[in-house]
Amino acid sequence: MAATRATARQPAAADRVVKPHGPTAAKRERILEAAMAVFGAYGYHKGALVEVAERAGMTHAGVLHHFGSKEGLLVAVLQYRDGEAVAGLDAREQVEGPAFLRHILDTVKENTERPGVVQAYTVLSGESVTDGHPAQEYFRERLRTLRHKIERTLAEVTGNSDPAELRDAANTLVAVMDGLQVQWLLSPDEVDMTRTVKRTLDMLLDRLSAA
Template sequence: MAASPARKSLAPRPETAQRREEILRAAIATFGAKGYKGPLSDIAEQVGMTHAGVLHYFGSKSALLLEVLKFRDDEDVEDLPTRHIPGGVGLFRHLVKTAFLNAQRAGIVQAFTVLSSEAVTDGHPARSFFEERYANLRVEVAAAFRSMCADEGVDAPETVDQAAASILAVMDGLQIQWLLDPTAVELGAASEFAIEAIVAQVLDPRTTPVSAVATSESAG
């Protein structure tokens, strides 16, 4: 008996896609304010649905959480031609642009900050997501550093991997300060300053007063 032809996967109907996005945005608000423990009933109430109705679209609370995180990352690259972070100097320009964009979407930043912090705990459903996300970003940022160094005709220093991790840490750390007191920190400008400072140090490594003190202390 001949096998029946495989069914083509159909894109969700417009009304289904719209409903899913409404739930995702409600989940961003709830997870941002209350963390992953925020009840599904809070999300359901925001979109005029029942608890079961929310689960109908996503299957489980953990699946909804991962869709929220993916939704956030997709928004970061939706205006890029390839819908992917560029390489070389373009990557650093994209990071700066993202920081300025984040200053206009506190809800998404808050949800990301809360969930990434929670994810360090054992058994958290987003732990694998964040482990993979940071591992991939460190690789991509380090590769961008090496590409930019090659374009500038300089040898990439051994500190490239440290620089990549530092850029991600500075961006996330500034988001925490900004969320706590938006009037004290200009998220976009502060992120731009930090990224440019780290990039400059990679392209033209030099001894700074801090590193000089650390070197003298270790020698003593």
């Protein structure tokens, strides 16, 4: 990415993690971490709440007490993964404007240090295309929101106002990021997600700026 387009680096992963407040929030975070691992390993339908409870050091009833249902837990896991406020835990600060492009690269780099989170996202997003999946609308809206935010940011950074070009660029960037995660999970030594996403973003910025 060109130096003139670079923005101040966002806080490191350790500075942006969700912080629990009190024993109840700590229990909820423990459940969310356990559920992310179980859903990532087995998917939503085959992932059992009993195993989530065992990993969290709680009873099945205890998990339901905090999240109400398996579907409620799934939605909470997805929100937690995205850094949104959930179950008494603080949300991550949202990044806007040109700094969002730097944030994308920081997030990709951060993801290389948390394969379990990447696996859970990849499995659940793939499952969500099936009929009646409880996370389908969540992923549909998440991708729509992400694409629109990328479009706005690219327009601001490059000065390009062509809706079709901006939409194609946003779709390309999202496709590269999600596709790379699958490749990286299967062959981590052969895929450099951060470098590839940066090169893709640089090419998109150059193309949009020259148009």
